[in-house]
Amino acid sequence: MGDLRDLLRGLEVFAGDLPDFDPAAAPDDPVELFTEWLLGAVAAGVREPHAMTVSTADAAGSPSARVLILKNAEPGPGGGWQFAAHRASLKGRDLDQRPYAALTFYWQPLARQVRVRGPVEPAGPGPSAADFLARSPGARAEALLGRQSTVLADLATRDEAIAGSRARVEERPDLVPSEWTLYTVRAEEAEFWQGDRERNHTRLRYRRAAGGAWRRELLWP
Template sequence: MTGLRTMLRELDVFAGELPDFDPAAAPDDPAELFTRWLLGAVEAGVPEPHAMTVSTADAAGRPSARVLILKNVEPGPDGGWQFAAHGASGKGHDLAERPYAALTFYWQPLARQIRVRGPVEPAGAAHSAADFLARGEGARAEALLGRQSTPLSDLATRDAALAGARARLAREPDLVPPEWTLYTVRAREAEFWQGDRDRNHTRLRYRRAVDGGWARELLWP
């Protein structure tokens, strides 16, 4: 364990060319700044820049986190950050009990991190169905099972169930499980973090104001 502790301390961080971030030039809406940073991550070749950690809590307040894919983000008071999940999954149960979530993006090559928190609203059946039908065949087959996070006896059982789900989708290509839900995080806070080798990190936080706009403030590293 001592060797592991030493090795972890010696690992390099914030290597390579890092981008600049001028908070004074940031737009009024955090969704606009997020989009700029996301497109910059895509241009820089960051792997899977649309992957994010989604954190929820159950009725007892016990947290849970997993990595999901961002489906869309829109500015304005009616916009937000979107992801999808099966309503019978662990995250689906969490959101039914506590409709609030935190999103975390980390783009390591750029030393950039974004944190978003806010209440979560489920979309209507039509929008949720459109999201499901836009998924790949394998993703739709897995979601159709509705067994995520439940105990599995062996991998052969999994493979047989997935084969059956694929066959069913081939017969019913427009099939959508009613539990499939597109969720929108209506941000109340959004923080943009730009790392620095000398630990002069730059942090800008947006907070939703009473009038529906956004208040901005710098944070200590």
């Protein structure tokens, strides 16, 4: 245990050349700044920059978190951050009970983090179906099973079930499970965190004010 503690304390953080961040020049809408940072992560070669941790809670308040892929982000009063899930999954059940989520993006080479939280709204059948059909055949086959997070007897059982589901996808490429849902996080808060080697981190938080306008404020590191 002591060796692990020493190893962890010795690992380098915030290495390399880090980008500048001037909060005074940030746009009025957090989705616009998020898009700038996301495109910057893409240009910097960050792997899977659209991956995010989605945190939810069940009816008793017990939290769960997992990494999902961002599907879209749109500015404006009707915009938000989107992801998709099967409503019978753990996250889908959480969102049915408590329609609220937190999203966390971390682009390690740039020492940049974005945190978003707010109520979650499910989309209708049309947008949800369009999202499902845009997935790869393998991803659709797995989702059609509707068994995520349930107990699995062995890997052979998994492989057999997925093979059968993939055959269904090949026979009916337009097949969409009714439980597949596209969700939008209507952010109440969005924080942008720029790390600094000397720990002089810069934090800018957007908070939704009355009437829907955004208010910006700096936070202590």
